[in-house]
Amino acid sequence: xxxxxxxxxxxxxxxxxxxxxxxxxxxxxxxxxxxxxxxxxxxxxxxxxxxxxxxxxxxxxxxxxxxxxxxxxxxxxxxxxxxxxxxxxxxxxxxxxxxxxxxxxxxxxxxxxxxxxxxxxxxxxxxxxxxxxxxxxxxxxxxxxxxxxxxxxxxxxxxxxxxxxxxxxxxxxxxxxxxxxxxxxxxxxxxxxxxxxxxxxxxxxxxxxxxxxxxxxxxxxxxxxxxxxxxxxxxxxxxxxxxxxxxxxxxxxxxxxxxxxxxxxxxxxxx
Amino acid sequence: xxxxxxxxxxxxxxxxxxxxxxxxxxxxxxxxxxxxxxxxxxxxxxxxxxxxxxxxxxxxxxxxxxxxxxxxxxxxxxxxxxxxxxxxxxxxxxxxxxxxxxxxxxxxxxxxxxxxxxxxxxxxxxxxxxxxxxxxxxxxxxxxxxxxxxxxxxxxxxxxxxxxxxxxxxxxxxxxxxxxxxxxxxxxxxxxxxxxxxxxxxxxxxxxxxxxxxxxxxxxxxxxxxxxxxxxxxxxxxxxxxxxxxxxxxxxxxxxxxxxxxxxxxxxxxxxxxxxxxxxxxxxxxxxxxxxxxxxxxxxxxxxxxxxxxxxxxxxxxxxxxxxxxxxxxxxxxxxxxxxxxxxxxxxxxxxxxxxxxxxxxxxxxxxxxxxxxxxxxxxxxxxxxxx
Numbered sequence: 001x002x003x004x005x006x007x008x009x010x011x012x013x014x015x016x017x018x019x020x021x022x023x024x025x026x027x028x029x030x031x032x033x034x035x036x037x038x039x040x041x042x043x044x045x046x047x048x049x050x051x052x053x054x055x056x057x058x059x060x061x062x063x064x065x066x067x068x069x070x071x072x073x074x075x076x077x078x079x080x081x082x083x084x085x086x087x088x089x090x091x092x093x094x095x096x097x098x099x100x101x102x103x104x105x106x107x108x109x110x111x112x113x114x115x116x117x118x119x120x121x122x123x124x125x126x127x128x129x130x131x132x133x134x135x136x137x138x139x140x141x142x143x144x145x146x147x148x149x150x151x152x153x154x155x156x157x158x159x160x161x162x163x164x165x166x167x168x169x170x171x172x173x174x175x176x177x178x179x180x181x182x183x184x185x186x187x188x189x190x191x192x193x194x195x196x197x198x199x200x201x202x203x204x205x206x207x208x209x210x211x212x213x214x215x216x217x218x219x220x221x222x223x224x225x226x227x228x229x230x231x232x233x234x235x236x237x238x239x240x241x242x243x244x245x246x247x248x249x250x251x252x253x254x255x256x257x258x259x260x261x262x263x264x265x266x267x268x269x270x271x
Numbered sequence: 272x273x274x275x276x277x278x279x280x281x282x283x284x285x286x287x288x289x290x291x292x293x294x295x296x297x298x299x300x301x302x303x304x305x306x307x308x309x310x311x312x313x314x315x316x317x318x319x320x321x322x323x324x325x326x327x328x329x330x331x332x333x334x335x336x337x338x339x340x341x342x343x344x345x346x347x348x349x350x351x352x353x354x355x356x357x358x359x360x361x362x363x364x365x366x367x368x369x370x371x372x373x374x375x376x377x378x379x380x381x382x383x384x385x386x387x388x389x390x391x392x393x394x395x396x397x398x399x400x401x402x403x404x405x406x407x408x409x410x411x412x413x414x415x416x417x418x419x420x421x422x423x424x425x426x427x428x429x430x431x432x433x434x435x436x437x438x439x440x441x442x443x444x445x446x447x448x449x450x451x452x453x454x455x456x457x458x459x460x461x462x463x464x465x466x467x468x469x470x471x472x473x474x475x476x477x478x479x480x481x482x483x484x485x486x487x488x489x490x491x492x493x494x495x496x497x498x499x500x501x502x503x504x505x506x507x508x509x510x511x512x513x514x515x516x517x518x519x520x521x522x523x524x525x526x527x528x529x530x531x532x533x534x535x536x537x538x539x540x541x542x543x544x545x546x547x548x549x550x551x552x553x554x555x556x557x558x559x560x561x562x563x564x565x566x567x568x569x570x571x572x573x574x575x576x577x578x579x580x581x582x583x584x585x586x587x588x589x590x591x592x593x594x595x596x597x598x599x600x601x602x603x604x605x606x607x608x609x610x611x612x613x614x615x616x617x618x619x620x621x622x623x624x625x626x627x628x629x630x631x632x633x634x635x636x637x638x639x640x641x642x643x644x645x646x647x648x649x650x651x652x653x654x655x656x657x658x659x
Contacts, residue, residue, distance in 0.1 A: 052386070071329075102299070127300050130300035
């Protein structure tokens with residue numbers, strides 16, 4: 001059961017939530033709330049922005065300053081909020097479709113600007129809400145309603161994408177490691193810059209049942225068996241890493257943050 | 272041999288797509304139209320169509336791919352709803368101008384915010400000036416039949432204009448009902464092969480699309496689109512009659528139900544017409560001269576037909592399933608315009624109903640007819656079923 005402090009961050013009047021029983025999104029929301037409580041954040045100074053999809057309903061359930069926007073555009077809305085009031089803690093919760101398909105453009109540019117927003121990408125490898133269409137993170141060979149004989153499109157590595165585009169903190173874990181998710185989210189919030197925490201989760205309803213991971217526990221077991229910590233992966237050969245997903249912190253660097261740069265520009269121009 | 276199956280509006284549209292066998296379908300999922308490309312993707316995967324099916328990364332990309340594929344000479348179809356339609360807004364006028372004859376399954380859903388997945392017409396009405404033909408269907412059967420007819424209409428050399436085939440989200444798209452479908456061969460013969468006049472990929476006769484048109488040319492090009500719409504109005508019935516010959520079903524641009532001598536007429540579009548027609552029958556039994564005019568073709572708007580169908584009316588109610596905030600709702604403004612053009616100054620009451628999927632009941636229709644009978648016509652629009 002969540003602690004009382006965590007519960008105080010929930011709009012329980014909106015429960016029961018819309019997520020399927022056993023959905024991984026709840027684990028991620030709990031991790032995020034524990035991180036916020038541990039960091040002693042105030043609800044009135046914390047913004048949760050979301051786009052469209054199952055993951056985006058999180059903004060409705062968290063009792064903070066929340067905005068539920070359009071598909072793929074939440075980072076645009078979040079950018080406006082952060083620029084208007086940089087002292088706010090701005091968190092953007094999104095799914096893999098939201099982040100890497102329709103919102104891919106906003107995602108890479110938020111990384112490039114390095115604006116102080118924490119993006120939590122809930123990657124379940126599928127468009128869950130619309131019934132299980134292949135997304136840009138659907139692994140090659142996986143079944144989806146739009147790929148009934150297996151996906152052939154190469155999938156995105158969201159962390160590599162974020163790293164390449166310039167994010168200052170990039171980490172990946174899975175819902176099988178909720179404590180690690182909490183720690184990464186905490187570090188992401190504390191990082192002055194754009195942070196991406198990809199949390200591998202599952203949609204057993206639309207992805208799992210087509211890909212031999214029917215139950216929530218099948219998925220937790222899958223993540224346990226197929227994720228490899230970065231520290232261990234470094235000593236593994238390419239062959240051994242086939243089919244494995246590397247988790248850990250990929251980027252943790254200090255580079256100039258956008259709103260700070262922006263404010264200093266104003267100061268400089270005004271003299 | 273035609274066959275009858277119990278299927279949804281979405282599946283009916285997808286089934287029509289299978290039989291039409293378009294060259295290209297590019298789509299992106301959004302409730303409640305997702306079913307259409309999803310069902311169609313099964314046909315692709317099972318080798319039942321020869322279509323290049325492209326699952327792109329947004330609605331914007333979907334319609335963009337459709338426009339150029341159609342310009343290249345392909346037969347193209349897609350589907351979307353609500354904010355997906357909204358995201359395509361930039362590209363719709365380009366499709367219209369490129370004369371890309373796309374047939375588009377538009378499953379009507381309210382345009383957020385607030386987010387709502389249910390039916391109203393705010394999505395398609397936002398595109399009413401985009402240079403597309405708009406056809407609104409009452410039920411799944413009509414969605415199927417209209418999809419097939421729309422190919423001929425869109426690709427007609429004197430029209431060459433994309434077509435929205437609209438059906439009501441969830442009410443029609445997800446409701447299962449008996450639908451009679453033609454056999455594959457009949458559809459194939461009816462739609463024929465697309466014979467593009469100026470295909471982009473005819474490398475021996477190079478053409479350019481979308482080049483810069485400055486003040487000297489722009490206006491004239493738009494005038495050509497006006498002409499295409501006028502042609503659509505003239506040529507529509509021929510296509511509908513040809514379709515009747517193969518299917519036994521005739522769909523005029525205006526579905527005038529017991530309006531010949533009607534004194535009180537409700538004008539409405541799409542699925543809500545069923546409820547109104549039932550109430551018309553009820554009132555006719557009681558001796559009230561009631562009628563229903565369902566507008567099937569909204570673009571181009573059949574002004575003369577509307578004025579003619581309403582010519583006997585003493586009072587008219589027009590039901591809009593969308594708002595024009597700060598202005599006049601789309602359907603009523605066209606109906607008033609049609610009456611004015613015909614110098615028929617009949618009192619018209621505007622009603623807005625069903626926003627965000629709010630139910631529309633027979634009692635609502637009865638109340639509207641009562642307003643008309645009592646002559647309760649006011650200048651402002653009225654709202655059906657609004658809690659206030």
